[in-house]
Amino acid sequence: xxxxxxxxxxxxxxxxxxxxxxxxxxxxxxxxxxxxxxxxxxxxxxxxxxxxxxxxxxxxxxxxxxxxxxxxxxxxxxxxxxxxxxxxxxxxxxxxxxxxxxxxxxxxxxxxxxxxxxxxxxxxxxxxxxxxxxxxxxxxxxxxxxxxxxxxxxxxxxxxxxxxxxxxxxxxxxxxxxxxxxxxxxxxxxxxxxxxxxxxxxxxxxxxxxxxxxxxxxxxxxxxxxxxxxxxxxxxxxxxxxxxxxxxxxxxxxxxx
Amino acid sequence: xxxxxxxxxxxxxxxxxxxxxxxxxxxxxxxxxxxxxxxxxxxxxxxxxxxxxxxxxxxxxxxxxxxxxxxxxxxxxxxxxxxxxxxxxxxxxxxxxxxxxxxxxxxxxxxxxxxxxxxxxxxxxxxxxxxxxxxxxxxxxxxxxxxxxxxxxxxxxxxxxxxxxxxxxxxxxxxxxxxxxxxxxxxxxxxxxxxxxxxxxxxxxxxxxxxxxxxxxxxxxxxxxxxxxxxxxxxxxxxxxxxxxxxxxxxxxxxxxxxxxxxxxxxxxxxxxxxxx
Numbered sequence: 001x002x003x004x005x006x007x008x009x010x011x012x013x014x015x016x017x018x019x020x021x022x023x024x025x026x027x028x029x030x031x032x033x034x035x036x037x038x039x040x041x042x043x044x045x046x047x048x049x050x051x052x053x054x055x056x057x058x059x060x061x062x063x064x065x066x067x068x069x070x071x072x073x074x075x076x077x078x079x080x081x082x083x084x085x086x087x088x089x090x091x092x093x094x095x096x097x098x099x100x101x102x103x104x105x106x107x108x109x110x111x112x113x114x115x116x117x118x119x120x121x122x123x124x125x126x127x128x129x130x131x132x133x134x135x136x137x138x139x140x141x142x143x144x145x146x147x148x149x150x151x152x153x154x155x156x157x158x159x160x161x162x163x164x165x166x167x168x169x170x171x172x173x174x175x176x177x178x179x180x181x182x183x184x185x186x187x188x189x190x191x192x193x194x195x196x197x198x199x200x201x202x203x204x205x206x207x208x209x210x211x212x213x214x215x216x217x218x219x220x221x222x223x224x225x226x227x228x229x230x231x232x233x234x235x236x237x238x239x240x241x242x243x244x245x246x247x248x249x250x251x252x253x254x255x256x257x
Numbered sequence: 258x259x260x261x262x263x264x265x266x267x268x269x270x271x272x273x274x275x276x277x278x279x280x281x282x283x284x285x286x287x288x289x290x291x292x293x294x295x296x297x298x299x300x301x302x303x304x305x306x307x308x309x310x311x312x313x314x315x316x317x318x319x320x321x322x323x324x325x326x327x328x329x330x331x332x333x334x335x336x337x338x339x340x341x342x343x344x345x346x347x348x349x350x351x352x353x354x355x356x357x358x359x360x361x362x363x364x365x366x367x368x369x370x371x372x373x374x375x376x377x378x379x380x381x382x383x384x385x386x387x388x389x390x391x392x393x394x395x396x397x398x399x400x401x402x403x404x405x406x407x408x409x410x411x412x413x414x415x416x417x418x419x420x421x422x423x424x425x426x427x428x429x430x431x432x433x434x435x436x437x438x439x440x441x442x443x444x445x446x447x448x449x450x451x452x453x454x455x456x457x458x459x460x461x462x463x464x465x466x467x468x469x470x471x472x473x474x475x476x477x478x479x480x481x482x483x484x485x486x487x488x489x490x491x492x493x494x495x496x497x498x499x500x501x502x503x504x505x506x507x508x509x510x511x512x513x514x515x516x517x518x519x520x521x522x523x524x525x526x527x528x529x530x531x532x533x534x
Contacts, residue, residue, distance in 0.1 A: 042519075049409065049438045155296065184295040184465055189509040189522040196521060211438035214468065214511035218518050237518065255443035256468065 003075075004205050005060065005093065005173050006036035010069035012055055012229075029055045030066070031229045037173060040199065042206040044220030044237065046213060046252060052229040053209045057177045060207060061095045091121060091169035096162050098178035103162055104150040110136070111146040114165045121169065135164040138201075139194060156187035163194065173205040181212055192219060213256040217241055225249045260322070261286045261459040262307075262427055267319035267329075269299070269306050276302050279319060280485035282478055284427065287453060289460040291470040291491070293506075294480035300463045303480070304431045307461070308346050309336055324426060342372040345420035347413070349432040354416055355404040361415050362388070362400020368422040387418040391448060410441035417448065424456050431463040446473050468512030471495055479503050501525075 012030040030052045037043040047053045058064040060071065062078065071078045073089050081089060094117070097103045104113055111132055118128045133143055139160040150158055159179065166174050176195075180188045196219070198204055210216050216223060217237060224234040227248040233240055244250045262284040269277040277299045284290045292300045305311045307321060307328075321328040324343065328336060340346075348354050356364060365387055366380045375383060381400070388394045391414040398411055407415065413433065420428060430449065434442040446469060453460050464470055470477055471491060478488040479502065487500040498504045505525045516522060 048440045185467065185506055185510050186295060186524060188511075189524050193521045193524065196519065211440075212511075213439065218511050218516060218522075221519070252440060256439040 002039055003036045004039050004041075004073070005207070006034075006070075006072040007056075007060060008034050008070045008072065010034070010056070010059060010066045010071075012052075012059065012064070012066050029229050030059070033069070033226075033229070033231055035224050035231060035234065037205045037207055039172070039205055040203050041222065042199070042208055042220045044216035044223045045207065045209045045226055046211065046216050046223060047226035048211060048252070050228075051226040053211075053226050054177060056226065057095070057175050057207070057209045061093055061175050062090065063095075087120070091117065092172045093175070094166035094169060094171040094173075095175045095177065096159075096166050096179045098181050104158060106150055109147050109149060110141070110153075110161055110164075113150070113161060114146075114168055117165060117169050131168050131170075132164075135167045138167060138198065139164045154187070155183060156190055159183065159187075159191050160194065163191075163198070167198070167202075170202075171204070173207065175207045175209070177209045178211070179208070180215055181210060188215075195219065213241065213252060225252065259285065261288075261324065262461070263320075263322040264307070265320040265322065267303075267306065267317065267321065269302055269311065270316045270318075272314055275483060276315070277306065277483045278485075280478075280480075282485070282488060284459040284461055286426065286459050287457045288476070289450070289453060289462055289474045291462045291464060291474035291477045292480060293464055293467065293470055293477060295465065295506075297482060298480040299483040300465075300480050301431055302483075304346070304429050304461070304463050307429060308340060308344065309333075310346075338372075341368060341425075342423045343425050344427045344429065345423070345425040346429040346431065347416045347420050347433045349435050355412060357404055360401050360403060361398070361407075362402075365400075365415065365419050365422060368419045372423050383422070384418075387422055390421075390452075391415075391418045393418070408441075409437055410445055413437065413445050414448070417445070417452070421452055421456065421458075425458065426456075427459045427461065428453070429461045429463070432465070433462070434469065435464065435466065442469065443472075449473075466512070467495075467507065467510045471512070479506065 010030050010033040013026040013028045015026055033056060035043065045053050045056065055064065059066050073092065076085060078086060078089060114132050114135060115128055132146065136143060136146060141157065141160050141164065150161060180191050183191060199206065208216060208219055220237045222235065223237045223240045224231050225248060232248050233246045240249065241253060244253060260283040265281050266279040268279045292303060294300045306317050319329065362384045365384045369375055369380050369383055384400050388400060393411060393414050396411060398407060404412055434445050437445060450473060452458060462474060474491050476488065477491050477494045479486050481502045487503045494503065495507065498507055509522055509524055
């Protein structure tokens with residue numbers, strides 16, 4: 001399998017309140033983070049609150065810029081890539097969040113919400129409309145749902161709307177930040193099944209960011225454990241979770257039993 | 258063990274619509290009983306009915322025998338005296354439950370002032386003891402701190418300090434640790450368990466998280482659309498669930514089960530999400 005998206009030596013810090021005898025310092029959020037996801041593969045990133053996992057997902061989707069390090073998509077550095085190349089690459093990397101309620105504009109219809117990422121793309125309006133209906137069918141939402149508003153749907157259906165919006169640009173990789181954490185047991189099962197189906201149908205890669213080891217274990221081929229901004233352990237899911245080498249990983253596992 | 262709380266044929270109507278069908282259960286001193294179910298199962302309604310926190314238009318019937326008296330028949334004035342003092346409740350949203358512009362020491366002190374006859378210096382001492390007990394002093398949090406300066410787990414500890422300030426006999430925890438990551442969740446729940454043992458406090462824990470329930474509760478009640486469909490000791494319930502809904506719920510949960518990774522989770526049609534009108 002060839003590498004699709006890669007992060008190399010990512011460094012990120014914010015100005016912190018911590019002061020010492022040396023004056024105020026920047027607080028390191030991510031330190032020398034390198035990882036990759038291959039085509040059709042799912043990489044799980046686990047860590048506690050404050051481990052830096054949300055910052056990392058924002059950097060991978062281009063919502064935040066690292067101070068140092070590179071993000072490569074199919075070997076192309078996203079920072080160096082010329083305007084047109086970058087415009088071609090951006091739709092290939094999409095994101096879904098934890099809270100579909102907050103991520104969906106309540107005043108827009110499902111059609112408007114799902115169509116929105118296509119605004120930047122040079123497609124005819126018919127093509128855009130066609131894609132909206134296509135992805136709604138893809139996530140098993142009824143077509144007449146297109147004219148309804150998010151509040152008219154259940155939590156699980158709202159997460160499907162968010163997934164449809166991520167799919168509409170025909171991405172190669174989707175970064176999912178706690179995407180099923182807020183859902184009920186049955187809804188979580190339904191959404192995880194859908195994500196597995198979509199991976200098979202479209203050859204998608206996922207980067208699945210979560211504190212929930214049970215979810216990560218179920219959906220990931222490989223796992224990276226993030227602790228205080230560093231990757232402390234990485235490898236095939238079952239070998240990392242069943243035979244953890246680092247105390248951080250063991251703590252995470254003990255806490256989630 | 259004697260029953261601390263004995264709920265008998267409790268039901269809740271919203272207008273004419275039944276939200277909770279008559280159900281009965283008990284909680285003993287020092288025991289943790291979990292209530293689980295999915296959205297719309299009525300588990301939060303149950304917690305709010307016990308605390309008389311349901312909005313207007315909801316009608317509760319049945320008996321709620323707590324420490325020998327029927328709370329359902331208690332005048333509002335007497336009930337207010339019990340709430341916070343003998344029965345405390347902690348919720349999921351620490352940011353909305355805490356006043357953002359008041360120091361946490363003051364907020365914890367309010368609970369003591371409301372219910373106790375402690376003098377101001379005594380209150381300050383007691384607040385400090387509570388902060389020590391819930392592990393906040395150790396983390397560098399003082400009575401002078403404001404809620405925004407605290408992490409999610411620390412805010413839950415503040416709520417816990419407020420809840421146990423008057424040494425209640427019963428603590429109702431509604432999705433108390435749901436918003437926290439697993440490690441912080443485990444730390445906070447361990448603290449709750451320690452406090453339960455120390456004060457012989459009964460705990461009614463409302464949660465959709467079967468992993469947390471398995472770890473914390475001695476008994477479990479399973480609600481489905483307002484019906485109590487099964488109740489049993491935690492171990493029995495997880496090992497040999499009797500009701501089809503319990504079996505379906507456990508079958509779909511990733512916690513404490515052995516689903517083959519990267520395969521579809523079996524979802525029975527009758528529990529999969531319905532299309533809302």
